[in-house]
Amino acid sequence: MHILILGGTAEARALAGLLHPHARVTSSLAGRVANPRLPVGEVRIGGFGGADGLARWIGEHGVDRVIDATHPFAERISSNAAAAAAVAHVPLLALRRPGWVPVEGDDWRDVGSLEEAAAALDGFGWGHLPGRSPRGRVFLTTGRMGLAAFADCPQWFLVRSVDAPEPPMPARTEVLLDRGPFTVDGERELLHRHRIDVLVTKDSGAAATAPKLEAAREAGVPVVMIRRPPVPQGVETAASPEEAAARVLGRAES
Incomplete structure (x- = not known):
């Protein structure tokens, strides 16, 4: 066969x-x-x-x-x-x-596409967070192929992908090349070091990349979750x- x-x-x-x-x-x-x-x-x-x-x-x-x-x-x-x-x-x-399922303590915003995720970023009150940028700092883990949907967003983005992304992408972007599996300790440190205000991700359901959700829950960081x-x-x-x-x-x- x-x-x-x-x-x-x-x-x-x-x-x-x-x-x-x-x-x-x-x-x-x-x-x-x-x-x-x-x-x-x-x-x-x-x-x-x-x-x-x-x-x-x-x-x-x-x-x-x-x-x-x-x-x-x-x-x-x-x-x-x-x-x-x-x-x-x-x-x-x-x-x-x-797929991933939210648990107690999670703050997820469910959206249906990359474009809806980009639009959802305007709905957060960035200015009320002490020591945070009024525009917001976004940890984007949706892969390197869909960055065009966020190209016009004013927020600062940390983009993590296996290979380097290509334009178009947000004007204020830092690229982190890395491949899972990731750890909760590593994700916790990353959110803290980059002062992340919100996580944007796809509901891939992978165990190797799930630690970011636990770290976001602990830090009180909301998650924009794109439905599969x-x-x-x-x-x-x-x-x-x-x-x-x-x-x-x-x-x-x-």
């Missing part, structure tokens, strides 16, 4: 490791990260040319099963995967780690690599 795993997430790598002893596994990475962590098995890097190109690749390479293990916010590739799987008549499973897009209609989901592997291998053996 030939299984195509879409995505370079930690869950995708774990899934490749679980499936590799039992099937031929090809992992497809988008190629947006300069030095990605590679999974076991075969690896291809780069796009397919949309849903039609992905469907052709599935047919040409004898793929029996596709697993969409991309980032929860990789909406375009998830849509293309659903369309391609339907054209190629192969089963598709979406691996989606659970839904999985394409009709696509089955699994919440963990173990669940996804069990489903795929169970069906293969039946």
Whole structure:
């Protein structure tokens, strides 16, 4: 059985490791990260040319099963995967780690997009915070690809990403190149050192990046949380690599 795993997430790598002893596994990475962590098995890097190109690749390479293990916010590739799987008549499973859930002490502002997150920044009363800038200081952890949505914002931004971002971006920006997993102590120190007023993040649900939420809760820093897009209609989901592997291998053996 030939299984195509879409995505370079930690869950995708774990899934490749679980499936590799039992099937031929090809992992497809988008190629947006300069030095990605590679999974076991075969690896291809780069796009397919949309849903039609992905469907052709599935047919040409004898793929029996596709697993969409991309980032929860990789909406375009998830849509293309659903369309391609339907054209190629192969089963598709979406691996989606659970989203974050607020707990007591959290101050979350729920928004639906990067643009809504940027607009939400004007709703905070920066001036009443002792020793803080009247414009506000924002810790932005939404990735380097969506900074254009914040380009016209007057606030100061600390942008953390794996690779260096490119313009357009906010005029008052400091870039921090780093890759998780992060620790609560490290995130606590970062919020304090940069005098952060608000955290803006996506609901990726990743354990490796969750410590920033605990640090924000402790410091009383509000969080602008961007909701994740839904999985394409009709696509089955699994919440963990173990669940996804069990489903795929169970069906293969039946």
